[in-house]
Amino acid sequence: MQENPSPAAPRRRRADAQRNIDALLEAAKTVFAGSGVDAPAKEITDLAGVGVGTLYRHFPQRSDLVTAVLRREIDACAEAAPALSAAHGPDEALTKWLDRYTEFLATKHGLASALHSDDPAFEALRGSFLTQLGPALAALLDTAQAAGEIRPDVSAKDLLYAIALLCQPVPGEEPAYNLRMVAVLIDGLRYRT
Amino acid sequence: MQENPSPAAPRRRRADAQRNIDALLEAAKTVFAGSGVDAPAKEITDLAGVGVGTLYRHFPQRSDLVTAVLRREIDACAEAAPALSAAHGPDEALTKWLDRYTEFLATKHGLASALHSDDPAFEALRGSFLTQLGPALAALLDTAQAAGEIRPDVSAKDLLYAIALLCQPVPGEEPAYNLRMVAVLIDGLRYRT
Amino acid sequence: MQENPSPAAPRRRRADAQRNIDALLEAAKTVFAGSGVDAPAKEITDLAGVGVGTLYRHFPQRSDLVTAVLRREIDACAEAAPALSAAHGPDEALTKWLDRYTEFLATKHGLASALHSDDPAFEALRGSFLTQLGPALAALLDTAQAAGEIRPDVSAKDLLYAIALLCQPVPGEEPAYNLRMVAVLIDGLRYRT
Amino acid sequence: MQENPSPAAPRRRRADAQRNIDALLEAAKTVFAGSGVDAPAKEITDLAGVGVGTLYRHFPQRSDLVTAVLRREIDACAEAAPALSAAHGPDEALTKWLDRYTEFLATKHGLASALHSDDPAFEALRGSFLTQLGPALAALLDTAQAAGEIRPDVSAKDLLYAIALLCQPVPGEEPAYNLRMVAVLIDGLRYRT
DNA sequence: CATGAATGAGGTTTCATTCAT
DNA sequence: CATGAATGAAACCTCATTCAT
Missing domain, CATH: 1.10.10 (Arc Repressor Mutant, subunit A)
Known part of the structure; x- marks a missing residue:
């Protein structure tokens, strides 16, 4: 140690x-x-x-502070995955975790945007996201994809970023708006041609 | 005129x-x-x-410049709708227009983010989007929704904003990433429980 | 000519x-x-x-405009002197003319201050004042001083400037305030130890 | 304190x-x-x-600096009043204090004009003047007015402002000019019809 | 002669970052 | 270690003045 x-x-x-x-x-x-x-x-x-x-x-660095602020919540979010996986079927476990992740982002107005900053100092933050949340989501996603319930051409990283984008606040819209749009995106994962 | x-x-x-x-x-x-x-x-x-x-x-105002930069392209985008509507079925017309809109945003790195600025000066820009693009999309959306191909609980405004969010550049990802995620969102419009 | x-x-x-x-x-x-x-x-x-x-x-020059704005009124003020001199006794004629001059200045908020600008461009304006108003006042003043009603140690130029100073607007005070203070100054001309 | x-x-x-x-x-x-x-x-x-x-x-704020520059001298000026009052008769004490005040202003070319700025930031400066110097002068003035040596219809505030106006520099005139004009004004306080 | 677009110096103010205390 | 004063670059915006049209 x-x-x-x-x-x-x-x-x-x-x-x-x-x-x-x-x-x-x-x-x-x-x-x-x-x-x-x-x-x-x-x-x-x-x-x-x-x-x-x-x-x-x-x-x-400013990014050190941002990262530190998020780390605890990121950890908590990642750690929620196994329990969900054990308690629910593949699709439901995935959905519930994404809801969890969405809520986390939706309440962090301004932080989500840091994820998309082009400042290289925030590279570490993106790294944290992938390192901590990537495996948690990947496990859920793999299971759901293996079960044939979710399209296979979307990766954990894809989803983490896409939801982060959708969770940025829109002036004039409530956070509920962001949650709704994320739900549409998740439905898109289930769609079959 | x-x-x-x-x-x-x-x-x-x-x-x-x-x-x-x-x-x-x-x-x-x-x-x-x-x-x-x-x-x-x-x-x-x-x-x-x-x-x-x-x-x-x-x-x-800064927003005057941003608006002016976008206006011509916004207009062109809005004007593309009728032709698509005439040439294709409801779902395909909608999809093609959203592709058009997505491409427009995806090539405007940094402009899309202005849409989400909390600076009141950009209110006019959001207004332009809704005024110009809202009706264009609404017509396509209504038709598709009436045809039962698209969920009815998503409005034109919802979509305009959501796609704008998804089109923001992600460091380390190509614009193709944004296009893919928008496609997933659009698929979500077609999903039925 | x-x-x-x-x-x-x-x-x-x-x-x-x-x-x-x-x-x-x-x-x-x-x-x-x-x-x-x-x-x-x-x-x-x-x-x-x-x-x-x-x-x-x-x-x-800015001062050209200021001067031009004032010239007509300056002229009118200067030309009022002979009539007053003919119609009243020395002291009263002087007092009435100074009242006239005070009113002129008091209604020209912001112009009086130009008189005291250190910008050399306003030298011409001060020159106008002295050239036009100086002789008018000097005549009245001489007469009154000769009559022993007015202290002899104050010149026309002294008075023109002093009244201009006193006529500058004071925030929170009405023009009437300036008129009162000018009256006190004029009384000071009559005072004898 | x-x-x-x-x-x-x-x-x-x-x-x-x-x-x-x-x-x-x-x-x-x-x-x-x-x-x-x-x-x-x-x-x-x-x-x-x-x-x-x-x-x-x-x-x-700019006015903070102006006020700070003046405060020490304002204080010193205000504190000079009691001694003068004790050492001299009513009229002489008043005169001497006004001389003191005049000298203070006359050496502060450009500061006096701040008193008459319409910028609300200078409201505090005017407040300082009234708060600090007002009572000092009022005491002297009351005494002199009670003794019948000074006209009763001029207030401390009136005088503070009027002298400040008369102390503004006039291009082409020495400070002695301002002192002379103030003296005339003070004589006007003693004049009786 | 009139116009008003263009210029750019000049002023203000903010704030990230350093470093003396 | 903690503090917060100092720095000065950077950005904003205004407006007097010139000069092409």
Whole structure:
């Protein structure tokens, strides 16, 4: 078991430093939701009650902070897959997990868009998505595809990105809109010519 | 069908002014594709070979420029609908038009995202989309829905936005990816439980 | 008798040109009163219904326009002096003329301040004041001073400037305030130790 | 009488920050005197030897800087009143204080004009004047008016503004000119019909 | 002569990032 | 380690003035 250099995964560290990190993560989550992932750093540090220097110490890149904010929720989402797979048939398990994933994204206004940023700093974030969620979804998808219920020409990565796109907020539309459109997309997986 | 006050649609105007407007539209199209709709104004004016003041004279709001860049293509897209409707059956006409719309968006990297900006200045752009493309799509959609080939609980507006979302570029993926995902969404329109 | 090159004093000139000049003077008077003498040129030309080039043709310097706007009123003010002198005693004639001058300034919000601009272009304006109004006031003042009713150590120029200062608008105060303060100043002219 | 949040009145603050604030105030005083209160921000920061950001950090509004530049001198002026009142008779105390106030304004070329700006940001500055200097002058004025030496229909506010107007620099005139005119105004306070 | 389009300097303001304290 | 002051590049937008039409 190595040490993990990520700020989000504590090693031995002074208690106050950890408190600051937690406060920053909490603040970033709030601010990202309200003002998007490009919100001014000061907005986050003010809410967290720390100086900007503290932010830069722990999260030198903006993407580090975004990734850290999401990691816990990404993990939770990935870990939900096995239970669903055990409790439901292939199609239903897949559907329920995609619903879970959709909800996660739909409540993270502004974060989903970070996924599509062309800033190379967010490459790590996309990597996290694929690394953590890819296998979880792939297992469900393979099973459903093997059962013949789902078209075989769509990959886990395809779906992860497509749903992320569909979950971006549309001004004038409620999140329910995004959920509906994702449902149509999922129905498209089942369609046969 | 007389005079159009939009800078994109010349009425009586000095020739050199019109040349500048055209140069700006051309430059904006290029820059938007490369750097997104929030690209610095100077980048556009330098490419167009004009001063910044000229940009602000003709397009006081950023959204004015974006709208102007798109308008011609939006119009062309909307006008394609009747011919398709006449030449094909309901489902095929709809599908072909959505393909047309998808291609239009897919080649406008960065412009599609303007649709989802929360900046109120882009409200007009969304309005253009709905005004121009909404009726075109609605006609096709109604026919297909009446023919029982398409689920009735999805509106033209729903589709316009959803496809716009799916057409946003994903780093590491080719435009073909977006086209594939749109196809899945369209298949979802045909799915029956 | 030479030709007068000033745009305000017509020589032989095309009728439409004169119309433009008149429109500009009228517009400038209005705009200066509302937005001060530093108002954007376009505000004036729009109100006058002419192009900016026309403004610059007739009034190359901003001060040329200001001066022209004032000249007619300055002249009228100066010409009021002899009548007052004939009709009233020294002190009363002086007082009445200063009242006249004060009213003129008080209704020209923003113009008075041009008098105190350090921009050398307004030197001509100050010159106009002294040339036109100086002798008018000097005559009244001399008489009153000779009659022993007014302190002798204040010159016409002193008074012209001081009253102009006191006539500048004070935010939150009505023009009546300025008139009251000028009255106090005038009383100071009569005071004896 | 504890802590003052104004940048001009240091509480606990880093020494270098305070040095910058002082440098800015000093520079602003100089630049305001030379170029007026509307001088470009860069002129001030260059003279102070700091970046523009530093100016905006400490003085987000232009009026904040103007107010800060004046506050110390305003305070000193206000505090001079009681001593004068104790040492002199009513009329003389008033006169001497007005001389003091006049000198203060006369040496602040360009600052006095800020008092008359219609920019709402300068409302605070006018407020400072009234809050700090109003009571000081009112006390002197009341006494002198009660003693029958001064006309009763002029308020402290009236005088503060009127003198500020008279202290604006007139191109081509020395500050002595302004002092002389103020003296005439003060004499006007004593005049009886 | 009149027009108004074009220019671009000039000002403001914001904010990511560094680094002295 | 934490702080937040300082920096200054970068972007915006305005408007006086020129000059092609």
